Amino acid sequence: MKRLKYILIICLSTALAAHAQEVKIISNDEPVSHATIQVTDLNQTATAYYISDETGTVSIAQTPPYIATISHLNFKTKTDTIHHSSKQQWQLFSKENTLNEIVVTGQYQAQSVKQSVYQVNVLDEARIQAQGAQSLTEVLASELNIRFSRDNATGSSSVSLQGLSGQNVKVLLDGVPLVGRSGVSNEIDLNQININTIERIEIIEGPMAVNYGADALAGVINVITKTNRHQKWNLNMGIQEETVGKEFSVFDQGIHNGYLSGSYRLNSHWSAQADTRIHRFGGWGGTGRDRLWYPKNQFFQSGQIHYDSERFSIYYRLDYLNETIENQGAPEQISPQSDPYAFDKEYLTDRWIHQVQSELSLGKGAMHTVISYTDYNRQTHRFKYFLLDGVPNITTTDGQDTIAFQTTFFRNTLDDVVQWHLGNTTWHTQLGIDGTFESAQGTTLSSGDKHMTDLGLFASTEISMGDKLKIRPGIRLTYNSIFNANPSASINLKYNFSPHSQLRLSYGRGFRAPSLRELYHEFIDANHNIVGNDELEPEYSNNINGDLTHQFKDTKWSFKVSSFYNDVHNRISYFTPEGTNQTTTYTNILEYKTLGTAGQVTYQSKKLTLKAGLSYIGRYHNLSEDASAQNIPQFLYSPEWITQLGYDLFDTGIRLSAFYKWVGANKQYLSIEDDNGNSNPEIRQLNDYHLLDLSLSKTWKDVLTVGMGAKNVMDLTTINNNISTGGAHSSNSDGRSSVAYGRSFFMKISYQFIKN
CATH class of the missing domain: 2.60.40.10 (Immunoglobulins)
Structure with a gap:
């Protein structure tokens, strides 16, 4: 029994x-x-x-x-x-405490911001939608320590982070480096990313060269896109109409944006998704056909297919961009008997991004694999446009400049596969290898096709000593096919004073080889005369960052204070010889430094979100080393202030959002020749300015969302700028720089259908 x-x-x-x-x-x-x-x-x-x-x-x-x-x-x-x-x-959904947001950038495995050895700034979809932003540039311009400058002749924007230019900022799309450093500057145009596909943005300030290689001296911006793999059906569509200053018409003037996305889960393993966006900007300013901001049309299309199982997942994603920027020329002087015409230009961009990413669970850790191929083409199309007929005619052969980049990238990491435990001390590890194979060809290269290969082998270990201390040392060995490369090393430290207070310190040494654009590209038109320099040397940097965060116990308040110091040796920058109509080229500046500090306070509850921050960034000045200019300070400082507010009005479900930023004056000493031929230092500056956006939004049953608002409420267009004296980035002829297109108003409607 x-x-x-x-x-x-x-x-x-x-x-x-x-x-x-x-x-x-x-x-x-x-x-x-x-x-x-x-x-x-x-x-x-x-x-x-x-x-x-x-x-x-x-x-x-x-x-x-x-x-x-x-x-x-x-x-x-x-x-x-x-x-x-x-x-x-x-x-599960993250708590209101922003320190517990889940991040993936630079991590072995996804974890909360609070646990990460890096200080990660997360901008989620709700934050992006609240601003009514039409581009990634609009979103980031409202954040602390990030600034943009605009080139009206190409329609592109240049970013700086911690006082370092965008050539030192790594821009990732789902962890894959973006290719296509276009226009004048050697950096990614953030306006060429489909904002309607963004789920969140993760920003890490400070040295990330060990993790992500070249171009990550100042930090990383990782754009993470939406995936809808867990609903049977998901359909999302919307439109947004916006004035450009006081200009608006149904088809031409203003901004017109429409998007459509959908996903379908075939079964428990397979799912598919597609996204389409059409964006038209009608241009702004100027007189007649000569627009200060050129009209621009963009078409985005992406698609992806996922396979998921218990231990293995893989997906393929395709992204396509077609962009046309119209540079309408002034009418030519002709006889009354001839048909009036003008010479117009179109800047045409085609970009294809293919990527395959997979994750294999290996018990304790996982293996992540990424393979991508990018085909980027940019062409200048110059043609004769007959004004009476309204049609283009003869294409001129002297204006058909082209440049194309093909880049293959791979990355393979073993994340947390090897672990050790000794008492209350745990070692977590990452071993990885990545490579970039880039080729370029076109009429704007100095001679023939160009190629560059960059390979990296990197390793790091995160040592956790109980609940208090984490230390992560790392090293990267780099091979470059053109330049000799020294190893890059870093060390990060995180100490928990309590469950509510964390201190982070980091040091990193970075390496960046000159790009093919800086070495060989020629960009010559009516507004630019820039020629590459094949004698450039690589950049090396030493970067130190520190920050302290604290969440007040039993309250919704938190604060963060941070500081940084960046020292870049052989920094690559523009050089324009004295005199008129001189060619601008790239050169190595022996030394360039930035130094800064910032503080930020955050309050977050179900009804109210408030963030306010102040930063003070100093930029090194070369003239301070000149014996004849001992009174010039080594650093010239510029402040910033931001305030962001979100508030639910009177239990109506209507959300009020406000985004304010004050950008302090950017000062610089120039060596100015007086009437006697003597050179004397003279301070110049780009004046300060204020930006304010306001919006209201309402969502019904998580299906229908309506929003409206005003951007650039203070109606800013240009600011005084007496720094530029010519060269690559000049101010306007009246000594003013274009910043924005004045006060504008927008309305958007989106509808979402979900079937679980």
Whole structure:
């Protein structure tokens, strides 16, 4: 009888195991490990507890129906009644505390901001939508320590982070480096990213050269796109109409933006998604056909297909961009008997990005693999336009400048696969290899096709000493096919004074080889005369960053103070010889430094979100080393102030959002020749300015959203600038620089249909 009892128990246990319900706990499509699941029957007479594993998976022996409560330190507690025994995914959402947002940039595995050794600034979709932004530039321009300058002749914007220009900022799309440094500057045009596909933006300020290689001396901007893999159907469509200053018409003037996206889950493993966006900017300013801001048309198309299983996932993504910028020329002087005409230009861009990413779970850790191929083409199309007929005619052969880049990138990492434990000390590791193979050809290269190969082997380990201290040293060995490269090294430290206070310190040494554009590209038109320099040397940098964050206990207030110091040796910059009509080229500046500090206060509740911050950035001045200019300070400082507000009005569901930024004057000493031929230092500056955006939005049942607002409420257009004296980036002829197109108004409507 006793033996029969044991047999029945074994059979029952086997049956329960066979019918165990598998559940995966996720947040933003990332697994949540160490979540506690409390399972209680409907009569609340029996309770069992489970813990999710490293893949977020847990097997529940109880048979539905039952009540499940999922809790985790970094996420909101969720309670639900489960009626079905099928395989399920349970979604958790981050707590209101912004320190617990989940990030992936620079991490071994997805984790909260609070746990990361890096200070990561996260801008989520709600933040982007609240501003009514039409481009990534608009979003980032409202953030601290980030500035933009605009080239009206090409329609592109140049970014700076921590006082370093965009050539030192790595821009990633889902972790893949963007290719196509266009226009005048050797940097990515952030206006060429489809803002309607962005789920969130992760910004890390400071040296990231060990993790991401060249161009990451000042930091990383990682644009993470939306994926809808867990609904049966998802359809999202919308339009946004906006004035450009006082200009607007239905088809031409103003900004017209329409988008459509959809996804479909074929089964438990396969899903597909597609996104389309059409953006038209009608231009602004100037007189007649001569527009100060050129008209621009953009067409974005992307598609992706995903495969997911318990231990392996892979997806293929395609992104296409077609952009046309119209430079309308002034009418030519002709006889009254001839048909009037003008010479127009179109700047045409085509970009194809193919990428494949996969993740394989290896028990303790995972292997991540990325392969991408980018084909980027930019052409200047010059033609004769007959004004009476309104049609282009003869294409001129002297204006058909072209340049094309083909880039293959791969990255493979073993993340947290090797771990050691000794007492309360744990070692987590990352081993990786990446490579970039770039070729360029076109009429604007100095001679023939150009090629460059960059390979990197990198490793780091994160040492956790209990709950207080984390130390992450790392090193990268780099091979460049044109230049000799020294190793890049870094060390990051994070110390928890308490569960609410964290100190982070970091040091990094970076390396950046001159790009093919800086070495060989020629950009010559009516507004520019820039020639590459094949004798450039690589840049090296030493970067130090530190920050302290504190979350006030039992309140919704937090603050952060930070500081940084960047020392770049052989920095590549523009050089224009004295005199008129001189060619601008690139040169190595022996030394360039930036030094700064910032403070930020945040309040976040269900109804109110408030962020205010102040920064003070100094830029090194070469003339301060000149014996004849000892009174010139080594650093010239410029302040910034931001305020961002979100408030739910009177329980109506209407959200009021405000984004304000004050950019202080940017000063610089120039060596000016007096009437006697003597050179004397003279201070020049780009004046300060204010930007303010206001908006209202309302969502009904998570389906229909309507928004409206005003941008650039203070009606700013240009500011005084007496720094530029010619060269690559000149001010206007009246000594003013164009900043914005004046006060504008927008309205947007979006509709979303979801079927689970």
